[in-house]
Amino acid sequence: MNSDITWEDPYCAEGNNCFRIGTDTTGxxxxxxxxxxxxxxxDTHEALRTLILEIKAGKADHLL
Structure with a gap:
């Protein structure tokens, strides 16, 4: 594991589907x-930001 990654607390949805988001000092x-x-x-911070905004906008609802 890259020890330079700072991980956020896990985000868990129903059924224990948990994931974590992390960042490092190089962007x-x-x-x-x-x-x-x-x-x-x-990926980059910008790509992660775009992914989250698109999900919040409902553009991934068809995957649910």
């Missing part, structure tokens, strides 16, 4: 399933 953002932080998805 990267991370998303990982809780307990699997050693294999996160990695």
């Amino acid at each position: 990267n953002a991370y998303i990982a399933v809780t307990g699997q932080e050693d294999t996160p998805l990695t």
Whole structure:
């Protein structure tokens, strides 16, 4: 696991579907399933911000 990542507290939905969001000091953002932080998805802060805003706007509702 990248020790430079600062992880937020886990976010858990129904059924224990938990994930964590993290950031590092070089501008990267991370998303990982809780307990699997050693294999996160990695992208920029801006990409993570865009993803969250699009989800909040309902653009991923068809996946639910």
